[in-house]
Amino acid sequence: MTVRVTTLKGTGAGRYYTEHLPSYYLDGDEPPGRWWGRGAHRLGLSDEIDPEAFLAVMAGHDPATGQDLGRRMGEESVRGYDATFSAPKSVSVMFALGEPDVRRHVVEAHERAVEAVLGWVETHAHTRMRRRGHIVCVDTEGIVVGVFRQHTSRKLDPQMHTHAVIANRVRAPDGRWLALDARTIKVDQRTLSALYHAALRSELTRRLGVRWASPEHGIAEIADIDPEILAEFSQRTTDLQRRLGEKLTRFRADLARNPTPSERWKLEREAAIDSRPAKPHGISAAELRQEWQERVRALGRDPDRIIEAVVGRRRGLEGIDAATAARLVELALDSLAERQSTWRPAELIREMAAATPTTTTADSAELTDFLQRLADHVTTARCVDVSRPIPAGAALRRDGRPINESAVERTLTTEAILDEEEQLISWADRRRDGHTPADPIIRHGERLTPTQAEAAAVVAGHRGLELIVGPAGSGKTTMLASAVTELRAQGRPVFGVAPTAAAADVLAVETGMGADTLDKLLSEHRHTTRPPDPAYDLPAGATVIVDEAGTAATANLAELAGLADQSEWRVVLVGDPRQFSAVGRGGMFGHLVDAHGCAELDHVHRFRHVWERHASLRLRNGDPIVLTEYDQHGRLHGGTLNQMEEEVITAWQQARRRGETVALMANNTDTVARLNRLAQHTRLEAGELDPAKPSLQVGDESMLIGDEVVTRRNDRRLRTDRGQMVKNRDHWTITNIHPDSTVTLAGRTGAIRLPVKYVAEDLELGYAQTSHATQGRTVDVALLLVDAPTDSRGIYTPMTRGREGNDAYVAVDDNQTALDVLTQAIGRDWIDQPAVARRTQLDPRRDRQLDDPGDQEEYAKLERRIFHSIEQRRARARDAERTAGRGLV
Structure with missing residues (x-):
């Protein structure tokens, strides 16, 4: 996502744009800001931004009269929202190396794309007001935007980007100035990004005839610019971060506080300048362009030839014909249906924008308008509306929805999804209905708690479908091992499936039954040219145990249901609806549990501290008060992001030195990658890794002999010296890096030499991992870094992995504590609801x-x-x- 929306708060929110951006260390070469939007025109604002007028608008004042625009803002009020549009690196490189005419076209293409998206935002802008005792959501009469275009990153590498600062004041239909309902722009950042990139590609294809690589998540690079060139302008992060860290440390030591956002920006810019060769004066745009060209020549490349190889490579289409539009619709609906049960119209247009052909040459505004009209058509013609029905006579907004419905509430699905879910529900009703024979006595569960013994008896029973729920650490695997023993004692076959091959291995070892992924079991029975492998060709009456059933996608559960009927298998779904759900479309396990009840384990065994056993259950139930208990036991840590990164890495290092197993976690892959680099750097400083030994660059990561890594794709063709396949999320240590870029790894399943292609595409540093990846794991110490919004599952699941301790390190603002941030998080529930x-x-x-x-x-x-x-x-x-x-x- 390269459109990010940041909330601007406090009295100094606007000064960053008037005091810092105009120079940007380029001696005024950057263009001044300009006004945009119908709201700006209503206030008499147009063309170049006057700093005082901009600050007045950000303070909620009419710049002409000084009068308040609506209610007076407080010191900490939200002043606006910065929607930052960043072009792909290849587009910025094209601007950096191109002649004036090329640079002009790049700038104009970027500006037209930004304006097209701002037009979409303005059309969908709302405010909330009170009417007849109720809060309603109504259309606005335009937005007020200050647009600031910049050409470089804070590291002074080429980066074409625009700050579109949307004021938190809009005019309501009754003439009052009210706050912007920002949920649309905050929730739909990925939609804004997809629209921007589709428009930018269309503009540049028409203007300069560039070719594009295949888009990933709606974003594409120019196809004819060498990745080596892109990497050259993306490699100064490490030195800059080191210098910034030093400056932040000195700032806190001198002033005994954290820097304000404005002060931090100054420190970042100073670090950027310090990391460059010294100059006796400010850096101009011309000097930067000369330096960029010299860096390219140092790689043995000619800047002029790079641009010549890009321009005029393709003649695009004039527009999107009916066949292409139909294809867009199918791609969008398929993409949505694979990942989620329901969606909103804005998500539909996002998927259409992402799938727009890179050969399109439409004007930005025309393309955005076309995609909106196509999405409107699909919403009514191809989707099923599962929103609240519109009452007769209700007042409606421009989007046709009632004003007493929020701007982000309309919810759509398809008949196919509803049919699949309803068939799965009917299957469960049928299998759970009727007389059930008495449960057997579990003879092998003497050490089980009463609820474990009851659940094991249910697993080893005879009903066609059983549902078992076990909170984190409640001994699900121990219970299953006893049930498997009983089933085998009765001569009844049993087979387990898990969400990943690595998890299936653990399930097999700890329960003694054969196990694999649910995907593998299903795929073996999809073959039409051969029978299933004997290991998966289970006889009638077999029991199939689905572990971590909450993570099973609805489509897979529906397919398993049909296969179980066809093969006469029993199915036992085991999991926890309060932990993470399916990666794709899911939520059905929790829905079935709500509808039918379940056997539930109620005693937690995992944690050494008695208080934590009880506290974890309250955490699972979303009780915010229990966080105080975690805080009192020293489990919650708050500070700046830099502080929290330092502290969590220190705790990780100390746990390893004590010989403890440790899970270092974050809730997104960007943070995981950053933690991996920090952990590797810590090991280098400690002398645990030798930089003099062979190393290998894999993507953005440099790997060394001794590094801990993780494989990220199952490959049944790759086998260790013990005959075990390479699995997704298996952990290894690098024992050798060979001259041909193959890598030898050692892990719990043996040793293997990975081929170059696998190393390049599917090998990552493995010190840290996402919280989602740790579900089902147990370690001695669990360490969670929270640097972005999350929900109750993003707290409960990672904070229950450790036997000895579970700590959260939370990046906070000056007026927040870790307890504040986690209290907000635990009140959210972000599951994909059927x-x-x-x-x-x-x-x-x-x-x-x-x-x-x-x-x-x-x-x-x-x-x-x-x-x-x-x-x-x-x-x-x-x-x-x-x-x-x-x-x-």
């Missing part, structure tokens, strides 16, 4: 009159639940899409 569940919740037969206060409260709760689900899907989408292609079969 479409049938959402439709049931919104069934008009269950509603009273909309104006009933009881309904209003219930409706507000539902709205918050939907909003947080949307926010979670946005936060997790990149990690989920990355994991989805890792070859689970």
